Amino acid sequence: MTADWTDRILDLDVGAVAHGGHCVARSEGRVVFVRHALPGERVRAVVTEDGGGSFCRADAVRVLQASPARVPAPCDWARAGGCGGCDLQHADPAAQRALKADVLAEQLQRLAGLTMRVEVEELPGGPLGWRHRVRLAVDGAGRAGLRAHRSHDVLPIADCPLAPAGTLPPVLDHGFEPGGEVEVASDADGLVHVGGAGPVVQRAVGREWRLSPGVFWQVHPALPDTLAAVVAEWADAPEGGVAWDLYGGVGLFAAVLAGQVGPTGGVTVVESSRDAVADGRAALADLPQIGWRVGRVEKLAQTLDGRPDVVVADPPRKGLGRALVETLCARAPRRIVHVACDPAALARDVALFAAGGYRLERLRAFDAFPMTHHFECVALLVRE
Numbered sequence: 001m002t003a004d005w006t007d008r009i010l011d012l013d014v015g016a017v018a019h020g021g022h023c024v025a026r027s028e029g030r031v032v033f034v035r036h037a038l039p040g041e042r043v044r045a046v047v048t049e050d051g052g053g054s055f056c057r058a059d060a061v062r063v064l065q066a067s068p069a070r071v072p073a074p075c076d077w078a079r080a081g082g083c084g085g086c087d088l089q090h091a092d093p094a095a096q097r098a099l100k101a102d103v104l105a106e107q108l109q110r111l112a113g114l115t116m117r118v119e120v121e122e123l124p125g126g127p128l129g130w131r132h133r134v135r136l137a138v139d140g141a142g143r144a145g146l147r148a149h150r151s152h153d154v155l156p157i158a159d160c161p162l163a164p165a166g167t168l169p170p171v172l173d174h175g176f177e178p179g180g181e182v183e184v185a186s187d188a189d190g191l192v193h194v195g196g197a198g199p200v201v202q203r204a205v206g207r208e209w210r211l212s213p214g215v216f217w218q219v220h221p222a223l224p225d226t227l228a229a230v231v232a233e234w235a236d237a238p239e240g241g242v243a244w245d246l247y248g249g250v251g252l253f254a255a256v257l258a259g260q261v262g263p264t265g266g267v268t269v270v271e272s273s274r275d276a277v278a279d280g281r282a283a284l285a286d287l288p289q290i291g292w293r294v295g296r297v298e299k300l301a302q303t304l305d306g307r308p309d310v311v312v313a314d315p316p317r318k319g320l321g322r323a324l325v326e327t328l329c330a331r332a333p334r335r336i337v338h339v340a341c342d343p344a345a346l347a348r349d350v351a352l353f354a355a356g357g358y359r360l361e362r363l364r365a366f367d368a369f370p371m372t373h374h375f376e377c378v379a380l381l382v383r384e
Contacts (some may be wrong), residue, residue, distance in 0.1 A: 005030075005047040005056050011064065014041045017099045019107060019344055021087030021373035022057070031055035035149070036080055038067040038091055039099075046080065049150065057150075069095035074128060074161050077146070078371075083157070084149035087373040093127045097367050100375045104343045104365055111347035112354065120365040120375055123222040127370035131162040132186040133219045142175040144182050162371060167192055183214070188221075199279075204228060209250050209283045212275040216249050220368040224252055227339060227378060230364060231312055232256045234337050234380040240264040241309040244333075246297050246324075247271065251280035251290065253312045253339075258287040265289055268304060270297045301327050310335045319345030322352055329356030336381040346377050357384050 012025035014037045022033040037043045042065035045058035059080035073089035088096045097120040108114045136144040139154035185193045188203045196213030204224035237243045237260040245254040248269035257267045267290045311333045340346035362380040
């Protein structure tokens with residue numbers, strides 16, 4: 001049985017980046033997942049978590065040999081024992097995007113058997129101030145903050161540089177119900193909504209949505225229009241055709257598809273959130289070719305009529321999964337546009353689609369979450 005390495009200090013030669021915001025090192029035959037390190041560095045690290053298996057987790061606490069890509073972190077909480085929100089503040093933004101590209105290539109190779117390297121594209125606005133929705137945790141004393149990495153502990157932050165300047169300090173000065181959470185959202189007009197005070201006005205594709213509390217919208221202000229533009233290009237829905245928008249939310253992509261199929265075509269949005277569907281219906285009331293279905297996508301997709309010309313799917317982090325991929329392959333749409341926020345889930349889905357007769361024709365990736373390990377992908381799958 002392996003001895004518990006928790007709190008052990010290790011000097012490590014850091015290897016490749018891995019999915020999840022850490023790099024891979026090895027010590028005495030065990031894998032060590034190290035945060036706050038970069039490939040090629042030598043660091044001194046403290047083991048923070050050891051489940052007794054073939055790997056453990058550690059935080060770099062001293063850099064013995066630095067990577068040329070290392071820069072000072074813009075936030076004091078982006079350190080060992082600090083906030084769990086950011087993984088890559090210690091890397092130059094261009095290097096962050098290169099590391100994410102490495103992760104995407106590795107996941108595609110390992111899980112889908114594809115050799116492909118895709119640039120992770122920068123979005124407008126820079127690496128800070130982009131996070132227009134922040135969910136704060138509240139400690140037992142009613143103070144709002146952010147959680148420590150892999151912990152329920154709430155850190156008493158004074159601000160977060162990822163949020164728009166001036167957004168959080170007034171909120172953090174207030175007390176809240178102990179043990180809860182508080183969402184802070186900045187809307188398209190620059191208004192700040194705290195704790196579900198709304199509606200939150202957002203705009204994209206030349207339209208406006210008034211969102212109910214808790215209804216999903218992308219946190220990076222440039223991402224909705226960016227994704228919609230790619231979907232518009234790749235969906236290529238025919239006039240008078242049929243399109244499905246799965247996990248369609250408030251209908252961002254449905255608005256694009258409706259313009260392509262025109263008044264004689266049809267777009268079906270499937271979404272589990274009743275509030276999102278209500279907000280979408282209101283925003284897109286002038287597009288009668290859009291129909292709305294409320295419920296679990298995995299079940300409702302089996303009941304939809306006809307064969308779609310194109311399917312757009314924007315699933316949660318876990319991806320589409322085997323059952324839904326098989327349902328879609330059986331309907332044989334000409335094109336499937338898959339929007340994904342997790343590269344591993346995307347790679348698994350791509351492999352499942354390949355088994356069902358679809359090939360990955362195009363893939364783009366966007367750095368929609370700078371300073372973190374997350375990024376957004378859009379894949380075009382076409383029938384062989």
